[in-house]
Amino acid sequence: MHTPAKKKCLVAAMAAVAALSSWTAAADTTVRLVRVEISQVEKAYYEKIARQYEEQNPGVVIEFEYIANEAYKTRLPTLLQSDQRPEIFYSWGGETLRDQVEAGFVMDLTAAMQDGWQDLYPESAVRAFTLDDHIYGAPLYATVVGFWANTALTEQAGVDVDEIETWDDLKDAVVALREHGITPAVVGGMDGWPMHFYWGYLATRLAGGDGIEAAKAGDNDGFTGDVFVRAGELLQEFVELEPFQSGFMATSYERASGMFGDGEAAFHLMGDWDYMPSKQRSMSGEGVPDENLEFLRFPAIEGGGGNAHSFGGLNGWAVTRQAPQEAVDFLRYLLNEENQREAARLGVFVPVAKGAEEELATPYARKVAKILSDSAFHQVFLDQALGTSVGATVNDISGDLAQGVISPEEAAAQVEEAWQFR
Template sequence: MTAHLSRRSLLGLVGAGAGAYLLSACSDGGSDEPDGPQTINWWHIQNTEPMLPVWAAVAQEYQGAHTGVTVDIQPLENEAFKTKLTTATQAGSPPDLFQSWGGGVLRQQVDAGLVKDLTDDVQPWIGGLLPAAMQPFTIDGRIYGVPFDVGMVGFWYNKDLFAKAGITTTPTTWAGVLDVVRKLKAAGTVPIALAGKEKWPAHFYWAYLAMRIGGLGALQQAAKDKNFDTPDFVAAGERLKELVDLQPFQKGFLGADYSSPDGQAATMGNGGAAMELMGQWAPSVQASSSTGKKGIGDKLGFFPFPAVDGGKGVASEVFGGGNGFAVGKDAPTATVDFLKTLLSADNQRKAAQTGAVLPTVREAAPAISDPNNKVVAESLASATGFQLYLDQAYPPAVGQQVNDSVAELIAGTKTPAQIVKDISAVAKSQ
C-alpha cells in the first residue's frame, strides 16, 4: 500500500516534455457543453492566500465560458476538510470534485465505489503531466485522481536565527540536526515549530527517520507484512526521542494547530522559531499565517532531511506527495472538463507563480520562481526514491494510528517500542 517509486528524476522529466501535448487553457466547448444546468460542488483546502483567489478566478472564468455550469466552491481548512469528507463518504455522497492525496485513502474510496474511474476521460491530456506525480493516484493501473501539485517534505529554516546561533552550514546528518538544536537553544532561540495538536506534522519526523534507517524497502515490507514491530522502526522512534528529549519545540506546542494565528506556520512566519519540517507549501502558509502576511521573506531557507549514520536509506530518497483532485461518483459531466481546465498549462503556471504550488504539468515547471521552491524542485529532480506520506499511503486506520502513536511518543506517554506494537495491531486488523 506504500507509494514507493524509484526513479532518477521527478521534475527533471520536464526536459522530456518539449513536444508534449499542450493543454488548452479552457475546454473547446461544443461537445463539452452540458445539455442542461449543472452544478459542480468543489471542495478544496487552498483556503488562504495565495491560492484561494486563483482557484476562485479559474472557476469564474469557466462559468463564463460554459453557460449553464455553476461551480460551487467550499474552501476548507485541512482538518475540517478531512472531517467533513469522512462524513460525506460514509453517507455515500462525496462532493463532485474534492481534494485528494491518493494512496490508501483513495483506494478505500475506489473500493467503496465512491469515485469515478477517470482513465479513459483524461487520456487526451494526461500525457502532459509528470508520470511520477500520477503514481499515488493510479490504482491497479487505473487513474482515479489528477494531481495539480507535487513536492517533498524538508526542513525550512530561518537564516538569521541560524547565523545568530553561529550555525554556518545546514546539517547533513541526524546527529548534525541535534547539534543545531543545541546551538539554537544555547542562543536563546526556539529551535523547532510544531503543530502538536494536529499530529500529521509530527509523523513526518518518524517516517523520514524510518526511511533513513531502514530504507524505502522497510516501509514497503511493513505494509506487506502488516508489521512495524521491527528494529528499524523502533530505532526511528529512538532517534526521534533524542530530539524530543532536547525540548526543541515552542511553548504550548502540544496544543498548537498548523495554520492558526498562533500555530506552527505562524511561529515560523513571525520569526518565533528557527525550523520546521514541512512540505513545499510551507512558505506560502507561513506568510499567510504571519502577523504581516509576509512571513520572513528571503531569510527563509530549505535543506533536505539528512542521512542517519549507519542507516540503510540515503538522503536522495524523498518523502512527500501531491495535492490532487478526485471526482465523486455522481458528479455532473462537466466536472471532468473543469478538472482539465484546472490542469491546463496556463492555470498551472498561475499556480506555480504564487509560490504555493510545484506544478505537475511539464510545461508549467519553468514558472517556478521562488528560490526555495527551485531548491525543492532540484531535490526532487535528483531523487532516487519517493515515499508518499504514511497517513495517506497506508489504509486510513493505519495512517491515523501512525499519527496518533507518534503524537504519544512526542508527548512522552508511549515508548518507541510501544508505538510500533500499536501500529502493527491496527495494521493486522485491516
C-alpha cells in the same frame, strides 16, 4: 380583444417561454470542489480559473469550498456518504483513496485520461492515483517536507544551515540554538500530522520506500521491524534536547505556522506549501523576510536506506462516481498545462505537469523541484499512504513518542496492529 385562436397561440407561446425558462434553469450544472484550506493567493488563482471556465461554458457554475486540514480529513468521509457530496474532492492518493474507491465513492478516470490528458504528467505522478491499473485521480502538484529555516536566528547561534546534512548536524544545531536562548523548532503537535512528519521521515530515511513497501507486505517483521523501532528512538532522543516551543502538543498547525512567521523559532518541519500561509498567519502579515528564509532537505541518517528519498505528497483531485461529465471536463481544464504554468509563475505550488517547473519564480520552489528531481523515490505521507485508520495511528504514536508516554517498541507494535486490522 383576442379571438379564441389568438388566445390559443398566446397561451402556447407563453407555455413555450415558460418551458424554455424552466429548461434553462434546469440546465445549470453546479460543480462543487472541496479541498483543504490554502493561502489567499492560491484561492484567487482558483477563482480566476473558475470564472474563466464559466464564461466559456454557460450554464455551468463552479464552486470551491475550503476546510481546515485536520477537519477535512474527518469531514470528507461523512460528505462522501451524504447527499451533499462534492463533485470533485482533494486527494492525497494512497490507501485512503483505495478505501474511497472500494466504498464506491470515486469515478474511474482511466478512459477520460487516455485522450492526451495523462501524457501531461510524469508516470510517477499518475501512479499515485492508480489502483489495480485503473486511474482514480488527476495529479495537481508534488509536495516535499523539509525544514524551513530563519537564518536571522540561526546566525545568532553560529549555525550555518548549509552545513546541516546529517541528523547529528541537526541535533548540534538544536543544542547551539538553545544555548543562545532561541527556540530551535516550532511544531503543531495538537493536530498529529505535523509530528508524524518527524517519525514518518525518520522511518523513510531508515527503511527507504522499498522497506516501507516490504513492511506492508509483512516482510522483516512488518512495522515492528528494527528500522521502525529505531525511528521512534531517534525521535525521542531528539525531543530530549527540548527542540520545541513550550506547549507544543497544545499548538495547532496553523498556530505553529504563524509562530514561525513571527520569528518565534529557527526551524519549522513542514511542507513547501507553507511559504505563503506562514507569512499570512504572522502578526505582520509578512512573515520571515525572504532574505532570511531557507528550505532545507531533511538530513541523512548514517546507513539509512532512504537517504536518497524524499517525503511528502503527490496531491491531486478525485471525482465522485455520480458526478456529471461537466466535473471531469472542468477538472481537465483546471489542470491543463497553461493553468499549471500560471501556478508556477505565481508560486502557489510546484506543479507536476511536464515543463511547468520552468516557470517557478522563487528559490524555495526551485529547491523543491530539485529535491524531487534528485530523489530516487518519493514516499507519500505515511498517514495517507497507509490508509485512514492506520494513518490515524501513525499520527497518534508520533505525538505519544514525543511526550514519552509510549516506548518505540510499543509505537511500532501499534502501527503493525493497525495495519493488520485495517
